[in-house]
Amino acid sequence: MNIQIFVATGLLVHCVFLISIFDIYFTSPLVHGMTPHQTPLPPPARRLVLFVADGLRADSLYEVDDRGISNAPYLRNIMLTKGSWGVSHTHVPTESRPGHVALIAGFYEDVSAVARGWKENPVEFDSVFNESKYTWSWGSPDILPMFAKGATGDHVYTHCYEAEKEDFGTEDASLLDTWVFDHVKDFFRSARNNETLLSKLHERKVVFFLHLLGIDTNGHVHRPHSREYKNNIRKVDEGVKEIVSMVEDFYGNDGSTAFILTSDHGMTDWGVHGAGHPSETLTPLVAWGAGINSPQKVASQQYEDTFLKDWKLETLKRQDVNQADIAPLMASLIGVPFPLNSVGSLPLEYLNNTAHFKAESMFTNAAQILEQFKIKMAQKKKSTLSFLFSPFKSLSESEQIDILRKARTSIHHGKYEEAVSLCSKLIRLALEGLSYYHTYDRFFLGFSVTMGFVGWTLYVILIITKMHTDLTRSIANKEGAGCLFQYTFLAVGVLIAIFLLIQSLPWTYYIYCLLPVPIWYAVLKEYPVIQRLVASFVNFQPAQLAGFLLVCILGIEILVFSFFYRSSLSFGLIIFSMWPLVTQQWNQAKTIVLSWILSCLLLAVFPLMPVVGRKPSFSLVTTAGLLILLLASSYLVTCLWKQKKKHMPCKELTIYLFQFLSLALSTYIVNSTRSSLHNKQGLPTTNQIISWTTLGSSLVVPLLSPTFLFPRLLSIFLSLMSTYLLLSTGYEALFPLALALLMFVWINMEQEAAQRYGISPKPKLAALSFSYTNDLTQFRQLHLDDVRRSFFFVFFQVTAFFGTGNIASVNSFDPTSVHCFLTVFSPFLMGALLLWKIVIPFVLVSCAFEAVQVTTQLSSKRLFLIVLVISDIMALHFFFLVKDYGSWLDIGTSISHYVVAMSFTIFLLLLSGVAQLLTTKRLALWEEAKHHSL
Structure with a gap:
């Protein structure tokens, strides 16, 4: 084979193998076409203020020093006297965009977003902001526009500072947060003299989003245990206090505002994030105001970690959530439809409302996730031959109807705890079903890629043996292969293509399934070379052959182990x-x-x-x-x-x-x-x-x-x-x-x-x-x-x-x-x-x-x-x-x-x-x- 053709073929084959992993594991989990669901009862809050302190670790907010002084005294007082608190568990990669998508849209973003630096929307998705009547947001140009771009209509407003302000060499990165607080204050001051804006601000289902990047920037530059990082937390704490006071004053202390403070991700002791260290995945969650439970005193509580003792919060109930659970919590508080793509489960322990409201909210949550399951199942059933389709048995259509009927009946008869339990079961099964259908073709695609992989490796070995060793010197070059041999592989390729076409599968499936056909044709066409290669190994002494194979296997395994354990x-x-001692080179040099x-x-x-x-x-x-x-x-x-x-x-x-x-x-x-x-x-x-x-x-x-x-x-x-x-x-x-x-x-x-x-x-x-x-x-x-x-x-x-x-x-x-x-x-x-x-x-x-x-x-x-x-x-x-x-x-x-x-x-x-x-x-x-x- 011409070297240029071989290199081009090799690059193409390896690009296919590399891209295949994204089709097998990294396809978007999102489906579209669902009907929005929202709780039919009046919500407890008219508006919501969301503070996201970018890069804030849970321990950095909750810890106290030897004198019992907190880095955030105002928020700690909220936890002790007014609201609920806990730890929000994030998923990897612990980066800003995936974290904000989980918080505001309720799902864990697929990796396709990496290609656009987590700034653009690789796929359209719903969010709490999109479902709101109006959303005003202030902060980084890297985060805010993606939620405005995906919103329907013109009701998500963004106020971003210039990208140049995100300077790691700046004198004080907390100025990024000061900018946000100052502009929010100016916004509410100007609203008093703007009747149109004032009217919008007094609507229901309003969200205010404050993205605070200073903590993350100071953490990168100075590390999370630095004076600058802790001082920034104090400034955020003071800023939150001022904003809360101003908002409540603006609305006449009507008690209809809910407040949530959390973070998109944490940060390691050495000032980075992106992986799965607990310091990166454990973020704070503090909620208070309309519809939020007051602090709950407990005699003791058990968690796998030992943070409670360090935080001096053993007697204050800690309520942990998954990061995606915060989106349905916000939707429930202000009465908007749950984000269509949300996979979060409503954390009822945060809600201060009637048992009826909680049951209805869980029913809405379950119906919204079940809607995704139905769409996903219908899509997979449509693209699979009927005799090959294997449905998710744990949640059949009759099971769905039965659980929904029982839950609705329980709510009707006031058996709210029973209804919540049924809805929780339905959410669990629907999420399992979503995962089942999302990975439905994984074995099929994996087998096809493996066949191509093995065939290509064998082909390269045969090329080495045939063209670059003396083993096949006596083998005569034969032009082409038999017609029957060629037609057999051609027929196999046509049958595979027809099989894929009938099921209307994506075009990438054709590549993964058809690629092994020409590769194995090229391998089996070199049958004489295969015979000579096998014969050459047979000529080895058993001990020599065993030693050679052992060394090869040991070497490959050391390389593989090094990916898990660097010490290997x-x-x-x-x-x-x-090596030189074994080969007796010591005596020569x-x-x-x-x-x-x-x-x-x-x-x-x-x-x-x-x-x-x-x-x-x-x-x-x-x-x-x-x-x-x-x-x-x-x-x-x-x-x-x-x-x-x-x-x-x-x-x-x-x-x-x-x-x-x-x-x-x-x-x-x-x-x-x-x-x-x-x-x-x-x-x-x-x-x-x-x-x-x-x-x-x-x-x-x-x-x-x-x-x-x-x-x-x-x-x-x-x-x-x-x-x-x-x-x-x-x-x-x-x-x-x-x-x-x-x-x-x-x-x-x-x-x-x-x-x-x-x-x-x-x-x-x-x-x-x-x-x-x-x-x-x-x-x-x-x-x-x-x-x-x-x-x-x-x-x-x-x-x-x-x-x-x-x-x-x-x-x-x-x-x-x-x-x-x-x-x-x-x-x-x-x-x-x-x-x-x-x-x-x-x-x-x-x-x-x-x-x-x-x-x-x-x-x-x-x-x-x-x-x-x-x-x-x-x-x-x-x-x-x-x-x-x-x-x-x-x-x-x-x-x-x-x-x-x-x-x-x-x-x-x-x-x-x-x-x-x-x-x-x-x-x-x-x-x-x-x-x-x-």
């Missing part, structure tokens, strides 16, 4: 350190072997350390910069000393001096920026310009250096490290240095191993050039030892990814690391910088791999095929490990593993091209002169 990478590196052992053990330390970001230490960043300068300059001096009378060309020396200067500047900029932000002076413009200039030049300057192995690798390392230091906050700045040292030794080790296994020796490493990769005459066929080289490459790439973090740390973005470049909140730009920081260690490993291919006289394309097989087997592991049960953290993490593994395969292919560009290309800005390499 340390275990793997320790095993790697023993003791210095190199000793360096290999020490480098492996040094790098093995990093996966054992805490996840990066928890404890910033800019002194370690400075140390890393000085160490790199010392080691790089020592290497250059040593090379010049060995050359004796030979001198480095002036232009090359200029390049290295520029890179040394850039590295020194980066080290200074990191400390200067940190000091400036700490003193609340913002990001200096000079620092910002130098940072962006360093980033821009990091991919260009290496192309000016010679293409000899170590000079080019050194130039790449120096340039990339200048940028990496600017994005570092702690010990991770030392990680690329340890990784680069191991890569340097690996190149030397592989040359020694290549000579040992009979590959003709090349010139000394100092004389080798990356230009050899363009010389087809230098390449050889694959050997069994190349499997080990490819595995090393994959292992080092996984180490580059997990060496200083894990899935949770990748999901939890820490804006501190980009402060040298910008402090104004910009999720896509900040995310791009974070991504580049993650990519830099990958680039270092890929460039080293290019050097290994030069030293072992192997085509990068051939070696990469083995890498493709290894990474595909890893990805297949994670496909089977994806969970749709258990905690949300378990589900989210398992899916993240698969997405990372699949992206890893595609990413390595793209990264190989970047590495070849960085190593083989050279910009000639001046006339070439004859020179000696380092």
